[in-house]
Amino acid sequence: MENAATLWSLYAADELLIRTWEDEAVVFDAYSGNTYLVDQMAVAILQYLDGKTTPQSKLVSECADRFGYEVDVDFTAYLISVLNRLAGLKLLHCESR
Amino acid sequence: MSLSRISNLTILNACGDEGLYFSVGPFIVCLHTSIPSVIEGVALLYGDYPIAETSAFADYHITLQATAGVRRWYRPQVNFLFDGYKPFKPLPLSQSMPSFEWGLNWCIANNAHQYLIIHAAVVEKNGRAVILPAPPGSGKSTLCAALVNRGWRLFSDELALISMKNGNLVPIPRPVNLKNDSIEIIKSFAPDAVFSQKVRDTNKGTVSLMKAPGESAQRSTEVARAAWVVFPSYLAGADATLTSKPKAQACMALAQNAFNYNVLGAQGFKVLSSVVDASDCYEFGYSQLDEAIEVFDGLAASV
Numbered sequence: 001m002e003n004a005a006t007l008w009s010l011y012a013a014d015e016l017l018i019r020t021w022e023d024e025a026v027v028f029d030a031y032s033g034n035t036y037l038v039d040q041m042a043v044a045i046l047q048y049l050d051g052k053t054t055p056q057s058k059l060v061s062e063c064a065d066r067f068g069y070e071v072d073v074d075f076t077a078y079l080i081s082v083l084n085r086l087a088g089l090k091l092l093h094c095e096s097r
Numbered sequence: 098m099s100l101s102r103i104s105n106l107t108i109l110n111a112c113g114d115e116g117l118y119f120s121v122g123p124f125i126v127c128l129h130t131s132i133p134s135v136i137e138g139v140a141l142l143y144g145d146y147p148i149a150e151t152s153a154f155a156d157y158h159i160t161l162q163a164t165a166g167v168r169r170w171y172r173p174q175v176n177f178l179f180d181g182y183k184p185f186k187p188l189p190l191s192q193s194m195p196s197f198e199w200g201l202n203w204c205i206a207n208n209a210h211q212y213l214i215i216h217a218a219v220v221e222k223n224g225r226a227v228i229l230p231a232p233p234g235s236g237k238s239t240l241c242a243a244l245v246n247r248g249w250r251l252f253s254d255e256l257a258l259i260s261m262k263n264g265n266l267v268p269i270p271r272p273v274n275l276k277n278d279s280i281e282i283i284k285s286f287a288p289d290a291v292f293s294q295k296v297r298d299t300n301k302g303t304v305s306l307m308k309a310p311g312e313s314a315q316r317s318t319e320v321a322r323a324a325w326v327v328f329p330s331y332l333a334g335a336d337a338t339l340t341s342k343p344k345a346q347a348c349m350a351l352a353q354n355a356f357n358y359n360v361l362g363a364q365g366f367k368v369l370s371s372v373v374d375a376s377d378c379y380e381f382g383y384s385q386l387d388e389a390i391e392v393f394d395g396l397a398a399s400v
Contacts, residue, residue, distance in 0.1 A: 024345035028366035
């Protein structure tokens, strides 16, 4: 899941309800019936991927841009950890090209 | 007409014949039993509740029945039946009245899906309600009992009923289930409160039911909006402290305390998040009931 050719998309499009309060959010996944507490970065990823499949490299630059971070090794590693966590919750799906 | 207007004998006859129909909040219960402690308990604790017509639709047909067989002579037990079905193993006969309370909770939590049901106490003042979700042992029922003896209206000490239609909190002001040390604490805090006999050696220890204040029972059709979600915890020796809780975390904690959130799906999430949206959310630690009341009265006066 760490190369630039990795594509990310929502696991079950149109099934997510997101409610944000301050810097945290609660996500309800109607597909599984599960509810998750997530941070702002996770919300940004879920919202960005709504309706589109996106290469990981583009996702990294979009998220860095949105939150005003430099795209460096640390940020990329952090974002990949968030992506992997969301994939582990079955909120995201990834495929390698 | 309320139950207090009829005699125990009439209640006994009704429970044995067509069943005793009475309203508890938004529900009608039909009770069949000949167990004296249940008849006495219902007469003592549900006196302020309206009797319903025997021809009325009943939400819950409940039977409390002493078990038959040889065992009844040396270890008498009670069966709880809901619509003729036994959802639980029998309990000692001495636990018949608590068994009615626990069983009715179960019936509501598993069937009343027109509500989002959260395991929480709810009290109200000036039209605004506090939801007090908490696990057993947190002092939720003790705090609830104290509040309703100091001017707050009891909605429930166990089940927060949130209408799926409009998000209103709907009262179901039944007796407050107190356990162990809490019984004597509330007896001295509210000497005029009415209590059932103590029942010892239950799964929860010694229990006693405190009658809901008459006004709470009489106003059981008056709904309210949630204004606060407060997660209480009894902390020995601690000052009363109210700490803001992030709403997203409060929402998760409410979902975890809900009985039927998973059944209600996306609509349940929408109702739950709208309640959190409209509420200020707090953690509350306390050890002294008088201090706790002061904090809650402060909340009620704050807007």
